[in-house]
Amino acid sequence: MISILDVRGKNVKELAYDSFARTQFEYEDINKSVKDILENVKTRGDAALLEYTAKFDGVELDKLQVTQEEIEDAYNGIDGDLRSALIRAEKNIRKFHEKQKHNSFIDSSKDGIMVGQIIRPIEKVGIYVPGGTAAYPSTVLMNAVPAKIAGVEEIVMVTPPMKNGKINPVILAAARVAGVDKIFKIGGAQSVAALSYGTESVPNVYKIVGPGNIYVAMAKKMVYGEVDIDMVAGPSEILVIADETANPRYVAADLLSQAEHDKLASSILVTTSELLANEVQKEVERQLGLLSRNEIARESIENYGKIILVDDIDSAMVISNTIAPEHLELMVENPFEIVNKVKNAGAIFMGKYSPEPLGDYYAGPNHTLPTSGTAKFSSPLSLDDFVKKSSLIYYSREALKQAKDDIVCIAENEGLDAHANTLKIRFED
Numbered sequence: 052m053i054s055i056l057d058v059r060g061k062n063v064k065e066l067a068y069d070s071f072a073r074t075q076f077e078y079e080d081i082n083k084s085v086k087d088i089l090e091n092v093k094t095r096g097d098a099a100l101l102e103y104t105a106k107f108d109g110v111e112l113d114k115l116q117v118t119q120e121e122i123e124d125a126y127n128g129i130d131g132d133l134r135s136a137l138i139r140a141e142k143n144i145r146k147f148h149e150k151q152k153h154n155s156f157i158d159s160s161k162d163g164i165m166v167g168q169i170i171r172p173i174e175k176v177g178i179y180v181p182g183g184t185a186a187y188p189s190t191v192l193m194n195a196v197p198a199k200i201a202g203v204e205e206i207v208m209v210t211p212p213m214k215n216g217k218i219n220p221v222i223l224a225a226a227r228v229a230g231v232d233k234i235f236k237i238g239g240a241q242s243v244a245a246l247s248y249g250t251e252s253v254p255n256v257y258k259i260v261g262p263g264n265i266y267v268a269m270a271k272k273m274v275y276g277e278v279d280i281d282m283v284a285g286p287s288e289i290l291v292i293a294d295e296t297a298n299p300r301y302v303a304a305d306l307l308s309q310a311e312h313d314k315l316a317s318s319i320l321v322t323t324s325e326l327l328a329n330e331v332q333k334e335v336e337r338q339l340g341l342l343s344r345n346e347i348a349r350e351s352i353e354n355y356g357k358i359i360l361v362d363d364i365d366s367a368m369v370i371s372n373t374i375a376p377e378h379l380e381l382m383v384e385n386p387f388e389i390v391n392k393v394k395n396a397g398a399i400f401m402g403k404y405s406p407e408p409l410g411d412y413y414a415g416p417n418h419t420l421p422t423s424g425t426a427k428f429s430s431p432l433s434l435d436d437f438v439k440k441s442s443l444i445y446y447s448r449e450a451l452k453q454a455k456d457d458i459v460c461i462a463e464n465e466g467l468d469a470h471a472n473t474l475k476i477r478f479e480d
Contacts, residue, residue, distance in 0.1 A: 052332065052335075052336055052352075052353070053306075053318075053331075053332055053335050053336075053352050053353070053356040053357065053358055054356070054357055054358065055328050055329075055332060055357075055358045055359075055360065056357055056358065056359050056360065057360040058359060058360065058361055058366075059360055059361060059362045060362065063361060063366045063369045063370055064369055081265060081266065081269060082269060082273075084240075084266075085240045085266055085269045085270050085273060086273060088103065088239070088240040088241050088244060088266075088270070089240060089243070089244040089247075089270060089273060089274065091103075091241075091244075092241050092244035092245055092248065092250065093244060093247075093248040096250035096251050097115065097250045097251045097252050097253075099241065100115060100237050100241055100242075100245055100250060100252075100253070101115070103237075103239065103241040104211075104212065104236070104237060104238075104241075107211075107238075107239055107241075108211050108212055108214075108238065109214055110212050110213075110214060110215075110216045110236075111216075112212070112216055112236060114252070115235045115236055115237060115252045115253065116233065116234070116235055116236075116252055117218055117223065117234040117235065117236060121217070121218070121223065122223050122226065122227050122234070123227075124220075125218075125220035125221075125222075125223035125224050125227075126220075126223065126224045126227045126228075128220055129220050129221055129224045133221065133224075134224060137188055137192070137224060137225055137228050138228055139413075140189070140192055140412055140413050141192050141196060141228050141229060143413060143414060143415040144192055144193065144196045144197075144415050144417075145196050145200065146415055147414075147415030147416055147417075148196060148197040148200050148415075148417070148433065148434050149200055151197075151433050151434035151435065152200070152434060153170055153434075153435075153438075154170070155167065155168055155169045155170045156168055157443065162447075162449070162450050162453070163446060163447025163448075163449050163450035164445070164446055164447070164450045165443070165444075165445040165446075166442070166443060166444050166445075167442070167443035168440050168441070168442055168443065169440065169441045169442075169443055170438050170439075170440050171438065171439055171440075171441065172201045172202035172203050172204070172437060172438050172439075173201070173203055173257050173258050173279075173437055173438065173439055174203070174204050174205065174257060175203070175204065175205045175207065175254065175255070175256040175257050175258075176198050176203045176205070176206055176207070176256055176257065176258045176259075176260065176437060177206075177207045177208070177209065177246035177256040177258070177259040177260070177261075177278075178190075178191070178194045178195055178198070178206060178207070178208045178209070178231070178259075178260055178261045179208075179209055179210070179238075179242060179243065179246075179259060179260070179261035179262070179263050179267055179271075180194075180208060180209070180210040180222060180261055181210070181211075181238075181262065181263055181264070182210035182211040182212065182213070182218060182219060182222060182238055186219040186221045186222055187222070188221045188222060188224065188225030189225075189411055189412045189418060190261060190262065191208070191222060191225035191226050191229055191231065192225055192228065192229050193417050193418050193419055193432065194260050194261050194419065194432065195208070195226065195229035195230060195231050196229050196230075197417065197432065197433060197434050197436070197437055198260075198437045199229065199230045200434060201434050201437035201438050202437075202438075203437050205232050205233070205254065205256075206230070206231050206232045206233075207231075207232065207233045207234075207235070207246065207253070207254060207256055208226055208231045208233070208234045208235070209234075209235045209237050209238065209242035209245065209246060209253075210222055210234070210235075210236070210237075210238060211236070211237065211238025211239065211242075212236040212238075216236070217236075218234065218236060233254070235252070235253055237253070238263070238267075239263075239264075239266050239267060239270075240266045240267060240269070240270035242267075243259060243263075243267060243270035243271055243274060244270065244274070246259050246278070247259070247274040247277050247278050248277070255278075256278060257278055257279065258278055258279040258280065258281075258436070258437070259271055259274070259278055259279075259280050259281070260280070260281040260419070260432065260436065261281070261419075262284050262419070268283050268284060268285075269283075271283060281419060281432055281436055282419075282421060282422075282425070282429065282432075284419075284422050285315075285422040285423035286312070286313045286315035286316045286317065286355075286422065286423075287309050287312040287313060287316045287317075287377060287378075287422065288309065288316065288317040288318075288319075288374075288376045288377040288378060288422055288423075289305065289306060289308070289309040289317070289318050289319070289376065289377070289378040289379075289380065289407055290319045290320075290321065290371055290374055290376035290378070290379050290380070290396075291305055291306065291319070291320045291321070291322075291379075291380040291382055292321050292322070292364070292367045292368070292371060292379070292380070292381050292382065292383060292389075293320060293321075293322045293323075293324070293327060293380075293382040293383060294322065294323050294324060294327075294364065294382075294383045294384060295323065295324040295326065295327060296383065296384045297322070297324075297327055297382040297383070297403065298403060299327055299330035299331045299333075299334045300334055300338075301382065301403055301406070302320060302327070302331045302334070302382060303331050303334035303335040303337075303338050304338060304406070305380060305382075305406050305407055306318035306319075306320060306331075306335060306352070306356065307335065307338055307339065307342065307348055307352070308406065308407055308408055309351075309378065309407065310347070310348040310349075310351035310352050310356060311342060311344040311347055311348040311351075312347075312351075313347065313351065314347055314350040314351050314354070315351065315354075315355065316351045316355065317351075317355040317356070317376075318351065318352060318355070318356045318357075319356065319357050319358075319359065319374070319376070320357070320358045320359065321359045321361055321367040321370050321371060322358065322359070322360060322361070322367070323360075323361055323362070323363060323364060323367065325360060328358045328360050331358060332358060335352060335356075339352065364383065364389055364392075365392070368389070368392045368393070371393065371395075371396070372393070372394040372395045373395075374395075374424065375395035375396065375421075375424045375425070375426035375427045376396055376397065376426065377396075377397040377398070377420045377421065377422045377426065378396075378397060378398055378400065378407045378410070378420070379393065379396035379397075379398070379399050379400065380399075380400040380405070380406070380407060381393075381399065381400070381401050381402070382402070382403055386401035386402050387401065395424075395426045395427045396426055397420030397421050397422070397426045397430075397431055398410050398416060398418070398420055398431060416431065417431045417432040417433060418431075419431060419432035420432075448477075451474070451477065452478060455474045455475075455477075455478060458470075458471075458474050459471045459474050459475060462474075
């Protein structure tokens with residue numbers, strides 16, 4: 052049963068960090084095996100990938116790449132309603148992310164100075180999509196659509212095969228909708244290695260995005276520097292701030308929507324209403340019995356779930372901003388009155404009719420969000436993750452002459468004579 056913690060009458064600012072904060076998980080015990088996998092794929096290429104696919108996925112493959120025929124068959128073979136839903140979701144995601152576009156700029160002046168910024172897409176991006184028995188087409192859309200809008204030339208997707216050696220058709224259909232260029236039947240740390248170093252079949256990329264299990268997360272962390280990554284994602288989280296106007300059935304359902312993800316997922320309700328707290332506790336227990344992933348959700352709720360009773364909404368905000376949740380729901384009478392008090396959150400869902408899965412699948416904002424408190428300093432996946440910026444500088448001789456003495460002064464103060472000489476030498480005559 053989900054526990055209730057009553058902190059009314061206490062200083063939540065003093066309690067918050069030790070009692071509520073959740074830090075990034077460490078998995079040093081698996082780092083050695085991940086490092087061995089990365090090195091093996093780097094050295095042996097496709098042969099290592101085929102061996103790992105047989106070992107971890109139980110599938111003997113002849114080739115790693117998915118054919119265009121397989122993609123078309125999957126797209127045409129899935130349920131028509133699902134295909135239409137994916138197309139509509141892609142449209143919403145595209146519409147939102149197109150608003151994130153930035154333009155290159157040049158700022159010039161009459162005295163011979165020109166500075167600017169050039170924005171270019173990353174040329175090659177890899178997307179990891181969990182696969183096997185699970186199918187997450189939303190992951191495909193949320194990662195590939197902004198990459199496509201940014202102008203990425205080559206989007207390479209990796210995802211583990213099912214036991215029959217094929218990729219889940221819904222995943223392939225979503226990839227077609229999103230415009231993925233190449234798809235490979237590989238998963239785990241070995242797929243991260245393939246994308247980082249390249250093999251005979253798999254092209255290397257410059258950035259890897261997308262969620263995976265702990266092996267994938269640790270592999271991404273290890274290859275950072277060889278390639279860029281989006282983030283090292285921890286278990287999923289939701290925090291609901293609710294007052295006496297909230298519906299306990301809605302609150303319980305939303306808490307469980309995260310608990311069913313993972314045994315390590317965190318579902319927290321912070322409320323000013325003791326009546327609501329008790330009703331949600333009962334409702335969580337009732338709804339747990341209806342879930343197909345009951346065991347996972349129950350373990351998550353019992354170990355990482357919590358209902359916190361506070362004196363007022365300001366106290367709830369202190370707790371929320373300390374936890375910096377991946378998903379934050381404001382299930383209060385007027386969420387627009389308190390949203391400006393939110394300092395740290397990946398995505399904010401406002402009102403009783405904006406449940407977290409709306410963001411997971413359909414609304415448009417990206418569902419790849421900072422976890423484990425990293426919303427204090429990082430942001431959701433966006434178009435910015437798929438572009439890079441170069442600075443542009445031009446000075447005429449006269450403009451450089453005007454700046455010369457200042458630059459020499461600073462360079463010599465830093466003890467960098469060669470820096471100063473690049474200015475002096477141009478005006479020796």
